[in-house]
Amino acid sequence: MIIRFALNGEEKEIEAAPDRRVVDLLREDLGLTGTKEACGTGECGACTILVDGAARLSCLMLAIQLDRRSITTIEGVGSMEALHPVQEAFVEKGAVQCGFCTPGMVLASMDLLREHPAPTREEIRKGLAGNLCRCTGYQKIVDALEAAASHLAEKRGKP
């Protein structure tokens, strides 16, 4: 079937089986391998994408569910020249170890900051509770989110 959706700000019209998992469609059909798959059962958050701004798991979504939605994957966040403030904060605070959870962490963080622009450390922990880091680098990820929140607040403060 033909599926129409916006992917990282670009209108797409693709032919796909309606029951194709979104994570497979992104990684294998569209070559967007920034989205990771680890558990495949909704436990780990590695495959997190944003659907109309909200964090969802691409391993538990079928292609047909993309129809007429706006999708953001990690490829649509920042650029090599200008990182997104969340990505910048991850670099600044050393919040990346092996990096496999990072795309999902960054996208979940963006959803969290949309809901809570000035989160407490506890709110950050709760907001990222669906994303596992098996290097257990959580402290620095929480540090990065705190930094990103204040960078974003500064930006907003500017005229």
Add this chain to the structure above:
Amino acid sequence: MRPVFLPKNLGEVWEAWEQAPMASVYAGGTDLLVKLRAGLANPPALICMERLKELKGVRDEGETVFVGAGSTHTELLADPMIQAHFPVLVQALQVLAGPPIRNMGTIGGNVVNASPAGDTLPPLYILDAEVEIWSRVGSHTVPIIQFILGPGRVLLQPGDLMGGLRIKKRSGRWVHHYEKVGLRKAQACAVASLAAILKTDANGVVEEARLAWGSVGPTVAVCPEAEEALKGRPLCVETLRDALPVVQAAISPIDDIRATASYRRHVARGLLLRLSLLGGQ
């Protein structure tokens, strides 16, 4: 390839079912799609209810509140009506899985999946929620305790759709409480959980109590004898301790990968005794 229907309204649901009578229904996909991938389900077609407008939202009906089956956990957490009338449900939703799953999963899915560990179920039992079932010929309601038959089994006939839940508002001073013990704080099935609502007088004496445990039996465990035993007594450890024997008789936990049956009995006991901490409220 398996056909997937994405109905926008009820008419399209009935049409989809006509074309694929054996289709399985899902909304968030957080249970069914996991089973499919594990080879535990193999339906010839799927109907995804995420865009069905009739299943969405919370409606004030005066004495009752109607909760659309397709409302996501995140939507319910943010809903002023749910927050005002059913804090015990809010407390359960806060510890259900993690944020992305709460953005996807729906309350209808949690009920129809009928897991003994389903976090919304113990609150819905003690709130006497009724399940509204829709079919092509009409609708009817069934108390949730009758709707859930066993693990993964509910009272839906082919061609039936869970439309939503109808929950009565309560008057008077009720304390709401949900506590879950899992192996981690998020993204964890309950080892055991307890939902409680308690009506106390000005002196802290229990006038009415409703209790339901999750993960300690094939379905949610209720214990009217324990509810009766708390009545007319102060909410303290002694009162709660006296109710323990009937509670232990009412639950039937099993060993599984998360915990042993005997550990679950200890936890169910601890969860009850900890209600004494609410005594001052």
